[in-house]
Every structure is written in structure tokens, then in C-alpha cells.
Amino acid sequence: MEIAQKHPTHRYRTHTCHELRADNAKGTVKLSGWVHHRRDHGGVVFVDLRDHFGLTQVVLDPKVLPEAEKLRSEWVIQIEGTVQLRPEGQANPAMATGDIEVIASTLVIHNSSETPPFEIESHGGDVAEELRLEYRYLDLRREVMQNNLKLRHRIMQWSRSYFDAKGFLEIETPMLVKGTPEGSREYLVPSRLHPGEMYVLPQSPQQMKQLLMVSGFDKYVQFARCFRDEDQRGDRQPEFTQLDMEMSFVSQEDVMAVLEDWALGVTKAAVPHKTLQQEIIPVMTWDEAMDAYGSDKPDIRFDMRIQEATPLLSNLGIVFLDNALAEGAVIKALVVPGGAGFPRSVIDGYVELAQKNKAKGLSWLAFDDNGMRGSIAKFVDEPTAEKIKETLKVSQGDAVFFVAEQWENAVSCLGALRLDLAKRLNLLDNNLLAYLWVTEFPLFEKGDDGSLGASHHPFTRPLEEHIDLLETDKLAARSYTYDLVLNGVEIGGGSVRIHEQTLQKRVFELLGMKEEEIQQRFGHILKAFSYGVPPHAGCAMGIDRLVMLFADQPTIREVIAFPKNQKARDLMFGAPTPMPLSALHEANIEIYEHLD
């Protein structure tokens, strides 16, 4: 595993700082690394020497090695010396090499170091991420960051072997491509040779991998770097890595089977200390997920399902509920375990949160030993209360939140509350990994301007039995889609693709595209599709997010060596930067000031 040079005559080291044990006592060794800690006792100097592999205590006698007194944090040194068992009672069980120490006979200072802007292993508060990113090369010296990138490597290597063994071919696709039809903004790359024209960086190799299926490669996989010029989040970066794959002559079940095998396998290989909630990944349709969890990526580590409450609260004389129902709303309920004990300010906070999530309001009832109270308590008589408690399975001490809205708004609002409550009630166990398939997403979705858009991408295949709906009730049409969700995070998603020209054209038309636009945007792929397309399906998995969850990190920036900040800026290099006029000129770019 360890790649250190261990030859006894090697110039820099015979061992790493992690491997010496009691068995090595009396041996002569060479070690190189960074001064992690220095403890100068006058007559003896202790140095914890650090390399990629670990720490070893080195003992230096300043009478023999006067330079030992000059050593400071992060200096790079090399020592030669004798391994010795630590004196009786001096072993450090917290250290892997804590049974031994190296008595230095020679000391070479390869490099001194400025005092770092922050301590490599800080024991106080967290250092601002801004500063960490500015000095990323120092930040990456920290053990947690070294471990994050090691874990990332392990996941990628394991996956490569896995797909290789399954007969997948890794094929590289270009970074300079033509604009793709997916929704997000693209990074533009001006062409020097073709003034006024641009490449874009790929949002994903979607079209390329489908064309590889047309070419007959059967099974394709790639660790693909993807680019999106959108605003950042904790789980979003302008460039990120997808495990991209595509297969020919397969059904949805075939693809899901491969991915399930991969996901469970990589989990056991990379994070054996974590617990899988289920050894088989449960499957839920989009409609079921939305209805029960108010999310297309439910966190099923805890239950707290959203329930139907329309019959329970209808016709109780609650005017605003009856009015909502008359307008086609439904009433959905969320039972909050122990919620009756919440102070009023917390309840008010949830009312506010509900309003932020497209609900006009939040009704609530709380049941405890003092009886029932809540915003609609005066409308609920004893028998109705009993019926509510029985139907929704409310225990004494619980509260129930109700939202009356159109179905999708109602459930997604309660879904947002559900996640917030889980944090408050401490229901989220990071050592538990709960995978979930969400399938049969809507084929189309309505944009804010009322226009129809593809909810996945326009190559997604409608369910066989829903093809008729394309002509009658487009929004009801569901598709052969499957998202893999882990602990409420979308790890990846894919679909069965459309391989028939007529159906593909119809979908484009339904999306409101004229023949001219279809040809201009998708002409190249439609042309390819006229030469014999195999049925095919595939998916893309977000490796950054997977590593983030496996490593218990709060953002994907913690598992990317050199990430951008929230404004897509590289704080270490300072990119992006203004370019000299000559470079702009050569790239055929002219910069105009904003006029508006």
C-alpha cells in the first residue's frame, strides 16, 4: 500500500513516519518529514515528525545536534537515528508509533518555513474557510483533508475496477464541445481560429455517451469532469466529477441492478465502519416519494411520513381550510414526536418556515396531559380529536402540523419541515447509510412562465403505458427514470433513453420546438440516430457528493483538492482574473462596460 522508498540506502528515508513499531527497536533508520510539534526541554528536544503516513517522535540532543534548537513548525527535515523503545511508562497509546521513538544521530534541514497563517492541527475554533482556501496547500496537510482525498481515491479506484470487471470501457470525451440542451448555463470558450464562435465546456457527456452507444460500444463508463456556470451551494461546484455510464440493450432494471451492486459494493469497500440501513435498496416512485416525504430525494433514515388529513379536517367549520379545499387543495399532516413540548417560539418558527415554503400558513394541534391546544383547537371537538389521533397515530406529547395547499405544494412544504424537525429532534445518524431509488419522474414540468420543460432531459423515455398521455395529459406522463438517493442527497440519476426517431421528434415538438430549432440544436444527434440506435440507458453518479457523505463532511469542497468558493472564485490562484488586452484580442473578445 505505502509507496515510500524503503531501501536502506535510500537518500531520504528508510521508513515512513507511520510504520515503526517495537519490533524495529535497535534498528537504524532514516526519516523525512515536517516538524509537526516541537517540545524543547533545553537538554532534550522532542520533535513529532509528520509525513503523509503518520507521526513519529524524534528525540534530539542539542549538545550533539545544536541545530535542533532552531527547529520550528513545518520545517522539512531529515534525521538518521536509532529506534528505541520509549522508557517505562512513556509510551503514547494515542499514537500509532507511540511505543517507540527515534534517537537522532544526524539532522538535515531541507527547508525552514514561515510561521503558517493557521495551525495545521488547530485545537481551537475552526479557521475561516476563506483562509483555508487561500492557503489550500497548507490546509491539505491536515490529517482530515489527507483522509478525505485518500477516501476519494479509494472510491474511484474501486469503481474503476468494478466497471472494468463488468465489461465497461472507459472512454474519454472532449472538454471543448458544442452547447448542450440541458438546462444550466454553460462556460464559454472563445475560439481563436473562428472569430465570434465559441465552444462550451460540457455540463455532462450526455450526448457523447449516447453516440458511443450508436457506435456499438455496448457499455461505457467515465469519470467525467462536468462544468456548470451556476451559483454555488455546499453540494455544488462549477466543476465536479460524475461517474458517467451508459449501456446498450438494457432495461431500466438492468441498469439499476448494476448501479445497486456498485453502490453497495463501494460502500462496503470504502466505509466498512458505517451501517447500511438495508442490504437491498428500496424503490419508490416519484409520486410515492413526494406524497410520503414531500421530496424527490427523501431521507429515509427516519420515518415521520406525511399523511393524508383532508377527510379529518373537512367541514369542521374552519373557513380558511374549507375555502382552500374548494379551490382544489388537499390537507396534509405531519406528526411531530414530542412536538407538544415545543415552546411557542419554536412552533411560530415552523409557521414561518412553512410560509417560506409556499404555504399560506401552518395549522397545528398539540396533545399532552393537559389536553389539546393549537391554532385550530377550538374547531376540533372531542370525537374529532380522537379520530385524528387514531388515524394519524398521534401519541400523547406529540404535535401535528397541517398544511392545506395544492398537493405538490402541500407535501413539499411539509417535506421541508420534516427535514428541519429531524435536525431539531436529532434523528439523523451519520453512521447510518440509507440508499433509496426514486423512479418514474414526471416527463415534463411546468416552468414559472407556464411553458413546458423536460424535467430530466429531452432524451428521456416515457413509460410505455404513458405514451398516450403525451397527447392528452402531458404533465401526468411519467418516465423511465431512476435517481439514487443516499441520506436525502441525490447521488445520481439516469434514464432509459428514447431510441426511436418519431417519438424523439414528438417530444421535441411537445416541448414547443419548431423544426428549425430542433435541427439547429439537435440536428447532429438526430442525424446520428437515423443510422440505427440500440435501445440504451444509463446514468451519472455525483462522486463528490458520495465522498462527502462517506467522509461525513458538510460540503463537497471538503473532498475536492482545490475547490472554488461560493462566488466560483479560486482564492488561492485568484482566478478568474482580467486578461491582458492582447490576449483578449487574440481570442477575438472585446469587453464592453455594462450599459444598464
Add this chain to the structure above:
RNA sequence: GGAGCAGUAGCUCAAUUGGUUAGAGCACCACACUGUCACUGUGGAGGUUGCGGGUUCGAGUCCCGUCUGUUCCGCCA
């Protein structure tokens, strides 16, 4: 694009209603110390309170502007 929050020593933070010379811990420097392991002890240095303007007898604190960072929404699979 919108909203919130933050910016004080190298780092993490404090500074009461606007009131003395802006403090602490860690880090740093010097000296002492042969068994520490987040060594210890003594001493020391370190600040244009992001920047610009305003109110005031007086501003780290209040107001306006601006820059930077950050979180959420919009956007984005």
C-alpha cells in the same frame, strides 16, 4: 439577481447604554529547563477595529455608501 449575517492582533474570539491607554487564549520572539507528547515557567513583541464618508464633546459600537466573505432563496440534476 434578491435577502440575512459577518469583518477587531497571525488564528479563534471578547470589549456592558456611545465613554480611560481596544483585551484573552492559542500562535510568534527571547531566556530557562533531560522525558515531553496541545510540555512547563518568566518576559516580550504584535492593532489605521475591511475601506470611505457622516452624526457626536467623544465611535470598534449609531447612520449612509462601498468592498470582501458567508448562509438562504432565485438559478441549478
